[in-house]
Amino acid sequence: MKSDATADANNPALSRRRARTRGEILAAARAVFAEKGYHEAGIAEIMQRADLGVGTYYLYFRDKHEAFVTLISEGLAGLRNRVLAQLDGVAEPTLALAAHTIFTAAYEERDLFRLALMDRNESLQTWNARSLLIDGFTQALLQAQTDARLPASASVALLARFITGVITGAINWWFEHDTPSPDEMTAQVLSFLGGGALPASLVGTWPPTSGA
Amino acid sequence: MKSDATADANNPALSRRRARTRGEILAAARAVFAEKGYHEAGIAEIMQRADLGVGTYYLYFRDKHEAFVTLISEGLAGLRNRVLAQLDGVAEPTLALAAHTIFTAAYEERDLFRLALMDRNESLQTWNARSLLIDGFTQALLQAQTDARLPASASVALLARFITGVITGAINWWFEHDTPSPDEMTAQVLSFLGGGALPASLVGTWPPTSGA
Amino acid sequence: MKSDATADANNPALSRRRARTRGEILAAARAVFAEKGYHEAGIAEIMQRADLGVGTYYLYFRDKHEAFVTLISEGLAGLRNRVLAQLDGVAEPTLALAAHTIFTAAYEERDLFRLALMDRNESLQTWNARSLLIDGFTQALLQAQTDARLPASASVALLARFITGVITGAINWWFEHDTPSPDEMTAQVLSFLGGGALPASLVGTWPPTSGA
Amino acid sequence: MKSDATADANNPALSRRRARTRGEILAAARAVFAEKGYHEAGIAEIMQRADLGVGTYYLYFRDKHEAFVTLISEGLAGLRNRVLAQLDGVAEPTLALAAHTIFTAAYEERDLFRLALMDRNESLQTWNARSLLIDGFTQALLQAQTDARLPASASVALLARFITGVITGAINWWFEHDTPSPDEMTAQVLSFLGGGALPASLVGTWPPTSGA
DNA sequence: TATGAATGAGGCTTCATTCAT
DNA sequence: GATGAATGAAGCCTCATTCAT
Numbered sequence: 001m002k003s004d005a006t007a008d009a010n011n012p013a014l015s016r017r018r019a020r021t022r023g024e025i026l027a028a029a030r031a032v033f034a035e036k037g038y039h040e041a042g043i044a045e046i047m048q049r050a051d052l053g054v055g056t057y058y059l060y061f062r063d064k065h066e067a068f069v070t071l072i073s074e075g076l077a078g079l080r081n082r083v084l085a086q087l088d089g090v091a092e093p094t095l096a097l098a099a100h101t102i103f104t105a106a107y108e109e110r111d112l113f114r115l116a117l118m119d120r121n122e123s124l125q126t127w128n129a130r131s132l133l134i135d136g137f138t139q140a141l142l143q144a145q146t147d148a149r150l151p152a153s154a155s156v157a158l159l160a161r162f163i164t165g166v167i168t169g170a171i172n173w174w175f176e177h178d179t180p181s182p183d184e185m186t187a188q189v190l191s192f193l194g195g196g197a198l199p200a201s202l203v204g205t206w207p208p209t210s211g212a
Numbered sequence: 213m214k215s216d217a218t219a220d221a222n223n224p225a226l227s228r229r230r231a232r233t234r235g236e237i238l239a240a241a242r243a244v245f246a247e248k249g250y251h252e253a254g255i256a257e258i259m260q261r262a263d264l265g266v267g268t269y270y271l272y273f274r275d276k277h278e279a280f281v282t283l284i285s286e287g288l289a290g291l292r293n294r295v296l297a298q299l300d301g302v303a304e305p306t307l308a309l310a311a312h313t314i315f316t317a318a319y320e321e322r323d324l325f326r327l328a329l330m331d332r333n334e335s336l337q338t339w340n341a342r343s344l345l346i347d348g349f350t351q352a353l354l355q356a357q358t359d360a361r362l363p364a365s366a367s368v369a370l371l372a373r374f375i376t377g378v379i380t381g382a383i384n385w386w387f388e389h390d391t392p393s394p395d396e397m398t399a400q401v402l403s404f405l406g407g408g409a410l411p412a413s414l415v416g417t418w419p420p421t422s423g424a
Numbered sequence: 425m426k427s428d429a430t431a432d433a434n435n436p437a438l439s440r441r442r443a444r445t446r447g448e449i450l451a452a453a454r455a456v457f458a459e460k461g462y463h464e465a466g467i468a469e470i471m472q473r474a475d476l477g478v479g480t481y482y483l484y485f486r487d488k489h490e491a492f493v494t495l496i497s498e499g500l501a502g503l504r505n506r507v508l509a510q511l512d513g514v515a516e517p518t519l520a521l522a523a524h525t526i527f528t529a530a531y532e533e534r535d536l537f538r539l540a541l542m543d544r545n546e547s548l549q550t551w552n553a554r555s556l557l558i559d560g561f562t563q564a565l566l567q568a569q570t571d572a573r574l575p576a577s578a579s580v581a582l583l584a585r586f587i588t589g590v591i592t593g594a595i596n597w598w599f600e601h602d603t604p605s606p607d608e609m610t611a612q613v614l615s616f617l618g619g620g621a622l623p624a625s626l627v628g629t630w631p632p633t634s635g636a
Numbered sequence: 637m638k639s640d641a642t643a644d645a646n647n648p649a650l651s652r653r654r655a656r657t658r659g660e661i662l663a664a665a666r667a668v669f670a671e672k673g674y675h676e677a678g679i680a681e682i683m684q685r686a687d688l689g690v691g692t693y694y695l696y697f698r699d700k701h702e703a704f705v706t707l708i709s710e711g712l713a714g715l716r717n718r719v720l721a722q723l724d725g726v727a728e729p730t731l732a733l734a735a736h737t738i739f740t741a742a743y744e745e746r747d748l749f750r751l752a753l754m755d756r757n758e759s760l761q762t763w764n765a766r767s768l769l770i771d772g773f774t775q776a777l778l779q780a781q782t783d784a785r786l787p788a789s790a791s792v793a794l795l796a797r798f799i800t801g802v803i804t805g806a807i808n809w810w811f812e813h814d815t816p817s818p819d820e821m822t823a824q825v826l827s828f829l830g831g832g833a834l835p836a837s838l839v840g841t842w843p844p845t846s847g848a
Numbered sequence: 849t850a851t852g853a854a855t856g857a858g859g860c861t862t863c864a865t866t867c868a869t
Numbered sequence: 870g871a872t873g874a875a876t877g878a879a880g881c882c883t884c885a886t887t888c889a890t
Contacts, residue, residue, distance in 0.1 A: 017849090039251045043885065053851035055887080064885060094416025130384075149414050155400060158385065162404045165381025169373040172342075186418045188367060192374045194415050195407010202361050203406050204306025206398045225869085229874075255860065265876040270861065441870085463675045467864065477872035479866080488864060518840025554808075573838050579824060582809065586828045589805025593797040596766075610842045612791060616798045618839050619831010626785050627830050628730025630822045649890085653853075679881065689855040694882065 022060050024050045026074075029067045034111035037118060038068055068115075075112045076132050079105050083136065092149065093140065096190050099167065102133070103182035103189075106171045114175055117168060133164040166192060234272050236262045238286075241279040246323035249330060250280055280327075287324040288344050291317050295348065304361065305352065308402050311379065314345070315394040315401075318383045326387055329380060345376040378404060446484045448474045450498075453491045458535035461542060462492055492539075499536045500556050503529050507560065516573065517564065520614050523591065526557070527606040527613075530595045538599055541592060557588040590616060658696045660686045662710075665703040670747035673754060674704055704751070711748040712768050715741050719772065728785065729776065732826050735803065738769070739818040739825075742807045749807055769800040802828060 028050035032041045043064055047054050061067045079102065086101045087093040106113045116129035137160035144150040170185055180188070191197045240262035244253045255276055259266050273279045291314065298313045299305040318325045328341035349372035356362040382397055392400070403409045452474035456465045467488055471478050485491045503526065510525045511517040530537045540553035561584035568574040594609055604612070615621045664686035668677045679700055683690050697703045715738065722737040723729040742749045752765035773796035780786035806821055816824070827833045 021849090042883090054853095054885095055851050056849080058886070059849070092413070094420075095410070095414060096416030096418045096420060100418060144414055149411060151411075154409065158382070158397075158400050159404065159409060161381040161385050162378045162401065162409075163381075165377035165379070165384075166374045167377070168381075169375075169377025170370070172377075173370065173373050183419070185370075188370050189374065190415060190418045192371065193407075193410060194412060195405075195410075197366065197371060197374075198307070198405055198407075199361060199363075200406060201304070202307060202356055203402060204308030206308045206312060206402045207395070208306075208308065223872095226873075233874080254858090266860095267862080267876055267878095268874075271874070276860070445870090466862090478864095478874095479872050480870080482865070483870070516837070518844075519834070519838060520840030520842045520844060524842060568838055573835060575835075578833065582806070582821075582824050583828065583833060585805040585809050586802045586825065586833075587805075589801030589803070589808075590798045591801070592805075593799075593801025594794070596801075597794065597797050607843070609794075612794050613798065614839060614842045616795065617831075617834055618836060619829075619834075621790065621795060621798075622731070622829055623785060623787075624830060625728070626731060626780055627826060628732030630732045630736060630826045631819070632730075632732065647851095650852075657853080678879090690881095691855055691857095691883080692853075695853070700881070 018060075021052070021056070025052065025057060025060055026067060026071055030071050030111060030115070033068060033071065034114050038115075071112070072116045072129070075109065076116060076129060079129075080132065080136070092147075095163065095193060096186065098136075098140070099189055100182065100186040102167060103170065103185050107174060107182045107185075110171075110174055113171055117171065130164060130168060133167060134160050137163050163193070230272075233264070233268070237264065237269060237272055238279060238283055242283055242323055242327070245280060245283065246326045250327075283324065284328050284341070287321065288328060288341060291341075292344065292348070304359075307375065307405060308398065310348075310352070311401055312394065312398040314379060315382065315397050319386060319394045319397075322383075322386055325383055329383065342376060342380060345379060346372050349375050375405070442484075445476070445480070449476065449481060449484055450491060450495055454495055454535060454539070457492060457495065458538050462539075495536070496540045496553070499533065500540060500553060503553075504556065504560070516571075519587065519617060520610065522560075522564070523613055524606065524610040526591060527594065527609050531598060531606045531609075534595075534598055537595055541595065554588060554592060557591060558584050561587050587617070654696075657688070657692070661688065661693060661696055662703060662707055666707055666747055666751070669704060669707065670750045674751075707748070708752045708765070711745065712752060712765060715765075716768065716772075728783075731799065731829060732822065734772075734776070735825055736818065736822040738803060739806065739821050743810060743818045743821075746807075746810055750811055753804060753807065766800060766804060769803060770796050773799050799829070 025046070029041075029046045032046045032049060035041075036045075043057050044054055046067075047057050057067075061070070082105055083098055083101045086097055090097065113129060138156055141150060141154070141156040141159055145152055145154065145156065150156075166189055170189055173185075188197075237258070241253075241258045244258045244261060247253075248257075255269050256266055258279075259269050269279075273282070294317055295310060295313045298309055302309065325341060350368055353362060353366070353368045353371055357364055357366065357368065362368075378401060382401055385397075400409075449470070453465075453470045456470045456473060459465075467481050468478055470491075471481050481491075485494070506529055507522055507525045510521055514521065537553060562580055565574055565578070565580040565583055569576055569578065569580065574580075590613055594613055597609075612621075661682070665677075665682045668682045668685060671677075672681075679693050680690055682703075683693050693703075697706070718741055719734060719737045722733055726733065749765060774792055777786055777790070777792040777795055781788055781790065781792065786792075802825060806825055809821075824833075
């Protein structure tokens, strides 16, 4: 019984084995959660797909929730890093750049995003894809206001929600369809955000002009 | 003369009582579902809030699912009617008109919309608020194409998703905040949809122009 | 509120009405019990078939059990009376006479007998068709012993069980078939009871004779 | 290497454990079912008597029904084998032989037979003790007809029911009494089946002779 | 470390029975 | 008397979690 909190650090081989098993569990969890949703998924089914015993799950995760949270937070951390990497060093980052990175990632890992957008699980709010996007856009827009690239009068909070809505709307589309490609999707979204997609007459005004 | 499918019609008093009880259950269910989500809600809790015995639930609904579905489908039917009524007779309906009606309804019945947007419940897809909006906008845009108010080249399916994304993004905001009013929200969204909210330099282009 | 324990006696009309309703409930109960068995039958179903409200049931019977018991005990009392009437005045009653009466009644009211033979309901033992038959035959055989028509060495208790077994075996047959008629059935059973149906070589002996 | 339908075979220790638990559940179920009948018995009570948690039941049986069916079908299969083994190789099998084997088994496992004769459970008909006996005797008698040991005119179907009735009547007796022994019971039944137990004058004739 | 049998709280649902109308 | 809405105890079953091997 030399099991120790620092066992991992002491024994690189063990550590590597642990990491692999953990990864297998996460992969299985991802597949099952994506397929059936958080509530309908069962630990037994996950571990069966991972070709491991049920009990093993609890050697790596505290409870059912944890693998789910881990899955999403690790996935979203990856997304976050990719976006930051893209934007890093760019003098004046555009939505175009951000959207393209997000779409590329989302298209590649659709099942993960299905999860991340799916269960509006109370305590999870923080680790929700939506929240991450909203936060990201909020910060970006605030920065843009600081840089005077966006009028100070703009309602940043709402704008961030609107943009997030468009992005998630697009990703949702991919849950049912395989086209268009992330590139094409980016172009479509940009056109939409730029205001070029909807004729003014179709959009209308509010309050309605007298003529209406 | 008992065996009669129209027993209700025979006795108005009973019929009224039944309707009232049913309404009370639905109201309680709405509150509880909105507060805790479908899965965490329990029949016992619903009926306790309705001040009725557990068994009574099953006199009005087949199972746990049914009240949920009823709630959403009846709610969305109401929304649908309101929108249709607003647009009815208007020669050239605008997004402005539609958005304003939707926002007014959504603001009034926030908990219902929280439900309707919440659980991405498998078999419910059809009675999802998102689906309803997507379908509605899809049809409206198709009509606009027919009327040549929208270029034939526009990708209706995607546009409908984008617009729906913006609308639900706005409604989501209200789940956490009480302002702005539906009127103001409509104005904000219209400005966004019209392309006037985001400067072109911020949006950028895709593929990025050489200059970027 | 002149409802009184003696109301029935005071008001013949009411009494007649009560009797009729009671009869209708019993008829419906008989049908439903016979069709689905005691446990699967429900008060609601019975009263629906009787074209009466659920609550009405409890104006006539204390609980679910009571109608069942009533049904069987009244039915068996009828059988008892028929048999006694047949045997009454006969100097030396035979099994033939008893069997024929029983078969005639059982054939006419198969559903009742299905009930009476069906649920081996603990507390019901006493009001079981089997028990009634066993008791009847036991008494008859004891009487026969007293009259020296049956050897004193005979094991009356067992004989009564055997005869009852044959009789119920025959009645069971009718739960699945409509022939033969009670007359023919009586003849078959008598032949069997008389020992003429099974050749001695087929029956064999116990303990086996050396030759076997 | 987890996913394996033959997991049991891989690990004899676990396999043995599983078998033991399963046996304990079946034993407890047998006791409880026999004592209170199928409907009044509860999973909780069964598992309490088995000294196991409720949930464990469902690791071994799909639902409440399954243990009951298993109990009876396994029990009857055992009876069937015993009888067949006894009769195997005997040139001219007699009822004596069959009855004795049946009685010996029934006496040893009275509670099982109580179950098997008890609930006339709809879908169970096939796995009813009564049905098994009837089928067995039917086949035996048909064979006897083929061998000319029984007149071709005999109504095999009815005879099988009568014999079964006598046998079950005898077994029923044991549900309330401990004597006589299977040997003595066999003798009594044989005497009855041979026609030596009931004087012709007591049996009578059908239709009644003029003199009666 | 890995396993999978065992656990039991908790959820949904039924239905005999009551009671206000 | 008749009704049927309301009741709630009780039962079956699931599944996240534990623990002995």
